[in-house]
Amino acid sequence: xxxxxxxxxxxxxxxxxxxxxxxxxxxxxxxxxxxxxxxxxxxxxxxxxxxxxxxxxxxxxxxxxxxxxxxxxxxxxxxxxxxxxxxxxxxxxxxxxxxxxxxxxxxxxxxxxxxxxxxxxxxxxxxxxxxxxxxxxxxxxxxxxxxxxxxxxxxxxxxxxxxxxxxxxxxxxxxxxxxxxxxxxxxxxxxxxxxxxxxxxxxxxxxxxxxxxxxxxxxxxxxxxxxxxxxxxxxxxxxxxxxxxxxxxxxxxxxxxxxxxxxxxxxxxxxxxxxxxxxxxxxxxxxxxxxxxxxxxxxxxxxxxxxxxxxxxxxxxxxxxxxxxxxxxxxxxxxxxxxxxxxxxxxxxxxxxxxxxxxxxxxxxxxxxxx
Numbered sequence: 560x561x562x563x564x565x566x567x568x569x570x571x572x573x574x575x576x577x578x579x580x581x582x583x584x585x586x587x588x589x590x591x592x593x594x595x596x597x598x599x600x601x602x603x604x605x606x607x608x609x610x611x612x613x614x615x616x617x618x619x620x621x622x623x624x625x626x627x628x629x630x631x632x633x634x635x636x637x638x639x640x641x642x643x644x645x646x647x648x649x650x651x652x653x654x655x656x657x658x659x660x661x662x663x664x665x666x667x668x669x670x671x672x673x674x675x676x677x678x679x680x681x682x683x684x685x686x687x688x689x690x691x692x693x694x695x696x697x698x699x700x701x702x703x704x705x706x707x708x709x710x711x712x713x714x715x716x717x718x719x720x721x722x723x724x725x726x727x728x729x730x731x732x733x734x735x736x737x738x739x740x741x742x743x744x745x746x747x748x749x750x751x752x753x754x755x756x757x758x759x760x761x762x763x764x765x766x767x768x769x770x771x772x773x774x775x776x777x778x779x780x781x782x783x784x785x786x787x788x789x790x791x792x793x794x795x796x797x798x799x800x801x802x803x804x805x806x807x808x809x810x811x812x813x814x815x816x817x818x819x820x821x822x823x824x825x826x827x828x829x830x831x832x833x834x835x836x837x838x839x840x841x842x843x844x845x846x847x848x849x850x851x852x853x854x855x856x857x858x859x860x861x862x863x864x865x866x867x868x869x870x871x872x873x874x875x876x877x878x879x880x881x882x883x884x885x886x887x888x889x890x891x892x893x894x895x896x897x898x899x900x901x902x903x904x905x906x907x908x909x910x911x912x913x914x915x916x917x918x919x920x921x922x923x924x925x926x927x928x929x930x
Contacts, residue, residue, distance in 0.1 A: 575595055597625055654678075698718070772839060
């Protein structure tokens with residue numbers, strides 16, 4: 560891929576910090592490289608390249624490096640080399656070391672983006688020995704104003720994980736400042752499910768087959784979005800109204816079922832498909848982007864975005880499937896099987912929806928049939 564670094568240094572709003580644009584063949588800026596300028600021991604201008612924006616380098620980091628260099632020159636010490644000594648490491652450095660070492664881990668690039676977008680500007684420029692539990696507490700308080708408790712806990716846990724990795728790699732020998740921070744109480748289990756009236760409303764809003772099929776399969780099998788999107792023609796068994804589903808979360812397959820209405824639609828739909836073709840031909844993101852505004856219009860217009868318990872999302876379809884099974888009197892054991900829950904505790908959240916709470920059974924005990 561063609562890229563060219565322009566020669567012109569562009570000043571930032573920070574003293575002594577500049578950047579050069581990196582452009583593609585269409586002269587569009589695709590990246591930038593940061594440079595700092597300072598007076599050396601001979602009181603002459605010196606410049607030092609710090610790194611690229613795409614590598615996670617930001618103004619705060621550049622400012623910290625420039626201040627570090629200037630301080631050492633004033634004290635008569637030699638110019639520092641990055642990571643020369645453990646105590647000179649910035650949190651940003653051990654963070655990117657963590658992400659680089661974990662490059663094969665699932666979702667690690669998402670974690671890197673979370674760090675760059677939310678954590679780096681607050682503590683990335685601090686030396687690792689100078690980050691205190693108070694700093695992490697302040698970070699937590701800052702996040703509370705912007706994120707749900709679950710997300711706040713995740714971000715603080717990421718800070719702790721980065722420190723643990725630095726300790727493991729012998730980059731840091733102090734205490735983990737995030738380990739003493741109590742997590743926020745999370746009460747965000749989704750309780751919302753669609754009533755039959757709301758289900759009818761939803762289908763009235765859907766005007767294309769892929770969306771209709773996705774919602775039908777979701778409400779018929781309770782599969783997660785990844786499960787529904789990966790169903791192929793060969794997974795259908797029309798003679799038994801069943802389908803082989805892949806639980807990507809637990810990496811195992813299980814059986815789902817559907818009614819005759821859906822069976823007839825599937826029979827017609829798969830007539831032009833090959834065995835390995837997926838039933839839903841549109842991309843997952845497309846399905847999400849098309850359903851989201853429908854949910855917003857029908858169910859979420861008066862709710863806060865942070866109201867996880869009551870907002871309708873795609874996962875609500877799975878919750879609706881299990882809730883209606885429970886209300887129909889299906890046993891918890893069978894619901895567990897149909898949901899492919901790994902343990903019964905996950906399924907017990909639906910027990911309170913059962914139509915018979917036990918009163919009828921208890922009232923029938925010990926009745927003397929001869930009395």
